[in-house]
Amino acid sequence: MSILNISAYKFVALDDTAALRARFVERCDALALKGTILLAPEGINLFLAAPRDAIDRFLAWLREDTRFADIVPKESLSDALPFSRMRVRLKKEIITMRAPAIRPEAGRAPHVMPADLRRWLDQGHDDDGRDVLLLDTRNDYEVAAGTFENTIDYGIASFTAFPEAVAADRARFEGKTVVSFCTGGIRCEKAAIHMAGIGIEHVYQLEGGILNYFEKVGGAHWRGDCFVFDDRGAVDPTLAPSTPA
Known part of the structure; x- marks a missing residue:
């Protein structure tokens, strides 16, 4: 497979998005790149x-x-x-939540690395003995392609519905460790900060999302594929396209 696909994000204050857009357009055209870059x-x-x-x-x-020197993208072929x-x-936002009080650029959410999450799931609890609840922050059509075993999801059609859904369910998380996850980390970071x-105590995001989990530890405790926003449709836990382009 000769095409490298990357995804990455960073919450960082940008006050020159229009100028950045012009620079990105010029550079991407010069390199014949395809895809999408969102700036906010x-x-x-x-x-x-x-x-x-x-x-x-x-x-x-x-x-x-x-500002972008530490970006490390997720890769697939x-x-x-x-x-x-x-x-x-x-x-206005690189992932739309419509919750202006949530400002990840001012400080990251606590995170759990893929290897640690797999260990927690293998042993049935976190390192402090608390039960672990997985919370899928993605939209319903993404969840339908695949998700972790025993995952909570709210069947939402848009991430803007997440704050109301989780507020109504907050009693479920008392005394538990909650790990929010999404495709690449961006939604679950906002979700963890909001929670x-x-x-809600003991909330983490899965560092790098599902794609990073696949890359680092494979498909343990996962069922199905991972929806991606391009012509591949979805990727399997080996990060190979499950729907050929």
């Missing part, structure tokens, strides 16, 4: 595909900006480009 005052979210050399050159250029064009878009903000 709260940060960057990107999904890109190209041969590895072009991706490596883009990342080297991106990291010249100190495919035989064909899963995007038909390149878009760089300006947004902590309404008084």
Whole structure:
């Protein structure tokens, strides 16, 4: 498989999104990249595909900006480009929640690494002996493609519905360790911050989301595939396309 697909995000304050957009458009066009980059005052979210050399050159250029120097993307391979064009878009939020009090750029949510989560799930509790509840923060059609065993999900059609859904369910989480997860980490980071903000204790996000979990520990405790927002449709726990492009 000759195409490298990457996804990455970073919550970081950006006050020059229009100028950044022009720079990104120029660089992506020069490297013949395909995909989507979202820019907002709260940060960057990107999904890109190209041969590895072009991706490596883009990342080297991106990291010249100190705000993005520590970005480490999730990688997967495919035989064909899963995007038909390149878009760089300006947004109010890089993941829409409509909860302006949630500001991940001011401080990250507590996180659990994939290997630690797998160990918790293997042993049936976290390192302090608390039961672990997995909370899928994705939309209903994403969950339908696959999710972790024994996962809580709210069947929401949009992430904007998450705050109301979790507020109504908060009693369930008392005395438990809660791990929010999503495809690449961006939604579950906002979700974890929100949950902590309404008084739910022992809340973590899965670092790097499902894609990072697959990359680091495979498909343990997972059932099905992982929905992705491109022409692949979904990837399996080996990060191979489950729906060929």
